[in-house]
Amino acid sequence: MIMRKEEIRRHTVAVLVDNEAGVLARVIGLFSGRGYNIESLTVAEVDPGERLSRITIVTSGTPMVIEQIKAQLGRLVPVHKVRDLTVDGPSVSREMALVKVAGGGEKRVESLRIADIFRARVVDSTNESFVFEIVGATEKLDAFIKLMQPLGLIDVSRTGVVAISRGAEGI
Amino acid sequence: MAQEKLSGSEIILKALVDQGVDVIFGYPGGAVLPLYDEIFKQNRIRHILVRHEQAALHAAEGYARSTGKVGAVLVTSGPGATNAVTGLTDALMDSIPLVCFTGQVPTHLIGNDAFQEADTTGITRPCTKHNYLVKDVADLARVVHEAFYVARSGRPGPVVIDLPKDVLINEAAYISPAKIKHKSYKPQVKGDIKQIEKAVEMIAQAKKPIFYCGGGVINSGPAASTLLTQFAHTTGFPVTLTLMGLGAFPASDKQFLGMLGMHGTFEANWAMHDCDLMICVGARFDDRVTGRTNAFAPHSKKIHIDIDPSSVNKNVAVDLAIIGDVAHVLEDMIKVWKSKQYKPHDKALKEWWRQIELWRARDCLRYDRTSKLIKPQYAIERLYEQTKNRDTYITTEVGQHQMWAAQLYKFEKPNRWMTSGGLGTMGYGLPAAMGVQLAHPDSLVVDISGESSVQMNIQEMATICQYRLPVKVFILNNSYMGMVRQWQELLYEKRYAESYMGAHPDFVKLADAYGAKGLRCDAVADVDAAIREMIETDGPVILDMRVDPEENCFPMIPSGAAHNDMLLGSTDEGQKPISEEGMVLV
Numbered sequence: 001m002i003m004r005k006e007e008i009r010r011h012t013v014a015v016l017v018d019n020e021a022g023v024l025a026r027v028i029g030l031f032s033g034r035g036y037n038i039e040s041l042t043v044a045e046v047d048p049g050e051r052l053s054r055i056t057i058v059t060s061g062t063p064m065v066i067e068q069i070k071a072q073l074g075r076l077v078p079v080h081k082v083r084d085l086t087v088d089g090p091s092v093s094r095e096m097a098l099v100k101v102a103g104g105g106e107k108r109v110e111s112l113r114i115a116d117i118f119r120a121r122v123v124d125s126t127n128e129s130f131v132f133e134i135v136g137a138t139e140k141l142d143a144f145i146k147l148m149q150p151l152g153l154i155d156v157s158r159t160g161v162v163a164i165s166r167g168a169e170g171i
Numbered sequence: 172m173a174q175e176k177l178s179g180s181e182i183i184l185k186a187l188v189d190q191g192v193d194v195i196f197g198y199p200g201g202a203v204l205p206l207y208d209e210i211f212k213q214n215r216i217r218h219i220l221v222r223h224e225q226a227a228l229h230a231a232e233g234y235a236r237s238t239g240k241v242g243a244v245l246v247t248s249g250p251g252a253t254n255a256v257t258g259l260t261d262a263l264m265d266s267i268p269l270v271c272f273t274g275q276v277p278t279h280l281i282g283n284d285a286f287q288e289a290d291t292t293g294i295t296r297p298c299t300k301h302n303y304l305v306k307d308v309a310d311l312a313r314v315v316h317e318a319f320y321v322a323r324s325g326r327p328g329p330v331v332i333d334l335p336k337d338v339l340i341n342e343a344a345y346i347s348p349a350k351i352k353h354k355s356y357k358p359q360v361k362g363d364i365k366q367i368e369k370a371v372e373m374i375a376q377a378k379k380p381i382f383y384c385g386g387g388v389i390n391s392g393p394a395a396s397t398l399l400t401q402f403a404h405t406t407g408f409p410v411t412l413t414l415m416g417l418g419a420f421p422a423s424d425k426q427f428l429g430m431l432g433m434h435g436t437f438e439a440n441w442a443m444h445d446c447d448l449m450i451c452v453g454a455r456f457d458d459r460v461t462g463r464t465n466a467f468a469p470h471s472k473k474i475h476i477d478i479d480p481s482s483v484n485k486n487v488a489v490d491l492a493i494i495g496d497v498a499h500v501l502e503d504m505i506k507v508w509k510s511k512q513y514k515p516h517d518k519a520l521k522e523w524w525r526q527i528e529l530w531r532a533r534d535c536l537r538y539d540r541t542s543k544l545i546k547p548q549y550a551i552e553r554l555y556e557q558t559k560n561r562d563t564y565i566t567t568e569v570g571q572h573q574m575w576a577a578q579l580y581k582f583e584k585p586n587r588w589m590t591s592g593g594l595g596t597m598g599y600g601l602p603a604a605m606g607v608q609l610a611h612p613d614s615l616v617v618d619i620s621g622e623s624s625v626q627m628n629i630q631e632m633a634t635i636c637q638y639r640l641p642v643k644v645f646i647l648n649n650s651y652m653g654m655v656r657q658w659q660e661l662l663y664e665k666r667y668a669e670s671y672m673g674a675h676p677d678f679v680k681l682a683d684a685y686g687a688k689g690l691r692c693d694a695v696a697d698v699d700a701a702i703r704e705m706i707e708t709d710g711p712v713i714l715d716m717r718v719d720p721e722e723n724c725f726p727m728i729p730s731g732a733a734h735n736d737m738l739l740g741s742t743d744e745g746q747k748p749i750s751e752e753g754m755v756l757v
Contacts, residue, residue, distance in 0.1 A: 018355060021304065022292060033297050064484055071481035077301040077321055080355045 010039065010060045011086040012093055012163045013070065016171055018078040019045045019053040026076050027055060036061065036069050040095075040138075040160035052080065054171075058161050081171050085163045093163035097141045102129040103152030111151040118144045129154070176342040179308045179334070180209035183272065186315035188215050189348050192243045194234060194609055195219070196227035200247025201287060202274025205339040219609060219638060222630040224251050226602035228258020228329075229628070232267045233606030236589045237564055239392060241268040241322050242606065248274040249287030252333075253294065257596060259329045260298040264593025265415060266390055268327035270318045271299075277337040278306055291333045300328030308341040316351040325358030326479040327390055358478060362495030362503060370450075370474045370491055371507045377448035378519035379526075380408045383431065383460075386415030386592070387453015387477060387497050389585045395498035396420065396585045399452065402505050406515045409527055411439040413454050414577055415592040422581035428527065429536075432460040433728050434574040437535035437739065440726075442527055443468055444734040451475045453497045456486040457593070466733030476500050535726045535739055536578050544719035545695050547572060547647045550702075551579045551619065554645060557702050562614045564607045566590065568600040568624030571653035571724045576619045598627025601644060605631055608640040615643070615706065622648040622675055622715075632685035635711045643705050644713040646678060649720040657723045661738075678715035687711035731755075 017023045024043055031038050039058040046054040059069060066084070073082045085091035099120070101111045108130075115122065115132050118140065124131035134144050138161060145156055165171070177185065183206060187195065196219045199207045210218050221227040224246045231242025246255050252273040262269045273295075276285040292304045301321050303314045318330040374380065382403055388395045396419045403410050403426055410420045411431040420427055429436035431443055443449065449471045454460070461467045464487055473489040475482070476497060483492040493500050538548045551572075565580055566589040567573040573590055582588050589607060591599035604618040618625070625646055635642050655670040682689030688708050692701035692715070705714045728737045 022296065022302075025293070026296060029297055064488065067484055068481065071479075071483070071485075075326075075479060075481050077356045 006062050008060055008062055009066070009086070010058060011066050011084055012091070012161060013057045013059060013073070014081075014083045014085055014163060014171055015055040015057065015073055015079060016081040017053050017055060017076075018080070019051045020078055023053070023078050024055070026078070027057070027073065030072055030076065031059070031069075034068075034072065036065065040158075042160040042162050056160070056162050083165070083171050085165060088165065090166040091163050092166060093137065093161050094135055095138050095141055095159055095161050096133065096135045097145065097156060097158045098123070099132045099134060099145060099148055099153070100129060100155040101132065101148050101152045102154050104128055107151045111148060114144070114147050114151075120144060174344040177345050178205070178209070178342050179311050179339040180206040182308070182311050182343065182345055183315060183334075183339075184209050184213060184216060185345055186312055186348070187243060190316070190319045191240065192216060195243040195245050196221055196230045196234075196606065197245030198224050198227060198247065198251060200251050200274060202248035202276060202336050203245060203251075203272075203334070203339070205336065206245065206272070206274075206334070218245075219605075219634065221602065221634050223628065224254035225257050225598070226605070226628050226631045226634070228255055228262065228269065228271065229596070229599050229602035230606035230609070230631075231269050231271075232258065232262055232265075232599075233566060233589050233603030234610045235267050235269060235606075236389075236603075237586050237607045238610045239586065241270055241319055244269060244271040246271065246273055247287065248276055248291070249289045251287075252289050252291040256294060256298055257594075259295055259331065261591055261594040261596045261599065262329040263298055263300065265591065266327050266386060267329065268322040269329040270315075270322050271329060271331050273331055273333050275304070275333045275335040278335045279337070281335065291331065295331045298329075299331050302331035302333065304333040304335075305338050306335065308338050308343040311338060311343065312346040313351055316346070316348040317353055319348075320351070320353055321356055324356065326387075326482075359494050360478075360496045360499055362476070362493040362500040364503065366491060366493045367500060367503045368507055370493060371504050371511070371513065373448060373472060373474060373491065374406060374450065374504075375508070375513035376516065377408075378516050379446050379523045380406070380448040380450065381428075381442050381446045382408055382410040382420075382450050382452060383413075383443065383454055384410065384416045384419050384452040385413040385454025388416055388419035389453075391453065391497035393585055395453075395501060398498055398501035398505065400424070402501055402508070405505065405508065407520055408450075408515070409442055409524070411435070411443065413457070413460055413592075414590060416454065417577060417588045418582035418585040421583045423583060428531070430577050432457075433462070434578065434724055434726065435728075436578070437533050437726055437737065438527055438530035440728065440734040440737055441530045445526070446471045449473045451477075451489070452501070453477060455482045458486070461487060462728045462736075463731055463733045468734075533739070538722070542719060543695065545693070545698060545716060547575050547649065547718040547722055548579055549695070550645075550647060550698055550716050550718060551575050553698050553702055554617065554619070555580050557699070557706060558615060558617065561706075562611075563587065564589065564604075564611060564614055564616045566600040566603040566607060566616070566618045568618070568620040568627075569595045569597045570621050570624055571649075571657065571722075572619055572621045572624075572647040574654075574724045575647070580619075597624040601625055601628050601642075602631045604642045604644075605635055605640055608642050609638070616641075617643045617645050619645050619647070621653060622646050622650065622678070623652045623672065626676075629681070632682070632687060632711070632713075636686040640711060641709065642711050644711070645705070646713065646715050647718050648675075648678070648715050649718050649722070650675065651720055654724070660723065661727075661729070678713050682711075682713035687713060689713050689715070691715045691717070693717040
């Protein structure tokens with residue numbers, strides 16, 4: 001039985017699919033065709049032997065909509081497994097961002113100081129710029145990027161969320 | 172020992188034979204010429220040359236629906252594939268198993284905007300159950316076998332295989348279907364026994380129950396209809412069917428309340444509204460069935476049996492869901508009912524039936540039998556009377572005639588009724604009738620149609636005549652797009668914007684032009700004789716039945732209204748104006 005409460009909640013869904021041409025288009029087409037949200041989406045091959053890819057989708061909706069999303073994903077032919085990491089048990093999720101900041105003087109020093117607090121690493125540096133690598137929860141990345149804004153933020157590239165369940169069980 | 176190598180075209184034909192295909196509907200073109208050459212060289216698979224690719228899809232749908240087998244289609248690249256899109260969408264919406272082969276430009280030209288190139292897998296991704304682009308002939312045999320498996324398994328649907336021309340020519344070893352096992356697609360067939368036990372307990376306790384059954388019963392095979400009838404008789408519960416489900420339960424049975432939904436019967440819709448337990452079997456709570464969902468069967472518990480988990484809780488939240496094939500689940504339900512020695516709630520059911528009989532007494536399908544004009548309902552009643560004792564299959568187009576046929580033609584068996592339900596495709600019926608006739612050469616096949624719909628694929632008269640298919644085209648000619656006109660009358664103050672066609676062909680001459688027989692009837696007294704002549708004519712016939720141009724199809728639940736807000740006839744009009752929300756709905 002699903003809950004009939006109508007509140008909208010964010011869910012992280014992991015989908016194991018055959019790594020074949022068009023599979024990502026099927027998933028994205030399903031979301032756009034049926035009017036579901038995608039807040040972030042990541043995909044990469046995770047089992048080269050079996051040619052399986054794992055897609056992590058962050059979406060939001062009422063419980064009825066989330067059930068529908070999972071059922072619709074499940075009926076795509078190349079989909080092996082669908083897991084809702086938000087409700088199926090505890091999970092960890094991470095996102096990475098590369099953040100480019102340019103400028104000199106006090107702002108340059110300040111950006112380094114904040115990067116240190118957030119445990120961001122410098123992966124590229126010139127006399128007038130840094131590229132920081134930061135890993136963590138989405139909210140941590142949001143906070144870091146916000147702080148960089150007045151310090152000469154030039155460019156942001158984010159991976160989107162990847163997530164996995166806690167404990168010994170696989171997907 | 173190395174296995175003998177075959178060309179891609181030879182592999183496809185061998186695979187089709189192994190999949191039990193005997194007829195393929197198609198239209199040739201440059202990209203599929205190697206495959207056509209192979210078809211020319213063999214005689215195990217019969218190719219039917221249609222006049223438009225859309226018709227090939229509908230013909231295959233008619234073939235599939237009337238036989239329970241997978242329909243096969245072959246079209247060329249580019250326009251061949253894009254013309255197939257309507258038929259593919261139709262088959263997807265109505266869960267009809269098809270495999271459609273599309274030609275494609277050679278692999279080295281894909282993406283170059285080559286002549287007759289289209290991104291077929293891109294275009295058909297949302298209108299197929301699955302699709303494939305075969306880039307290596309070594310994959311071809313596996314893909315064809317997988318496609319047939321996917322098309323017919325679980326909730327059936329159309330599958331496209333896109334074939335670059337070089338793949339049809341290159342050679343590889345053949346793989347037989349027995350060696351193919353799908354990696355990921357394994358639909359659940361048996362229902363969860365705990366859920367089934369709970370459901371049967373709810374059924375035993377019900378006081379005002381109803382079986383609401385749909386196309387899933389038909390797709391599950393004839394055994395499902397037999398089991399449904401058996402369980403309905405054991406429990407004594409009333410049964411209503413969706414448009415797609417007609418024939419799943421005998422229409423002449425006392426327990427049958429008729430079709431439900433927008434143009435369903437008064438008794439079916441009221442029983443749905445007032446029930447305390449709804450047992451939904453292979454139906455999907457479509458908006459044409461539910462009306463306004465927040466007023467849909469407000470006092471009921473709902474059980475939903477469906478093979479597709481995404482059908483559950485999509486439009487209406489249910490209390491108990493059983494995922495599985497209808498026949499398997501019904502079989503288990505009957506077993507549980509017997510082993511636990513349940514008895515239906517006789518006293519409550521007697522009261523429920525008393526109420527239902529009061530609704531039934533409203534005689535909601537009545538019409539003016541004194542009219543000097545031919546009433547379309549009368550024409551269908553007479554058609555039914557003259558064909559009921561024959562081996563008859565009915566197809567329809569889309570519109571008023573379709574709803575009258577659904578209301579008034581009584582189907583006793585499954586697979587006898589072919590109509591475009593989900594997509595509502597005008598032009599479906601004529602090519603579908605062609606497909607049905609090919610599968611059942613000695614049966615009577617009638618396309619109940621309207622003069623507007625039939626013209627959307629009228630070119631198929633040439634196919635029908637070429638293959639000497641004795642299809643009967645029964646046109647209820649009211650000179651309007653009748654359902655559009657009806658909505659304009661009821662909702663747009665009779666502003667008949669573009670629903671009247673100022674010119675129609677002379678259907679008698681048109682039949683003659685194609686080489687079929689044409690008949691016309693415009694007097695009530697001649698209806699029986701005209702129908703008799705149509706049936707008794709050896710060969711294809713178009714019967715142009717001139718019916719009352721302004722007759723409306725009732726009962727009708729206006730868009731956005733609840734089941735108990737239905738209009739019964741013209742005297743009801745205007746009492747309950749359509750809400751603004753309702754106007755937005757289709």
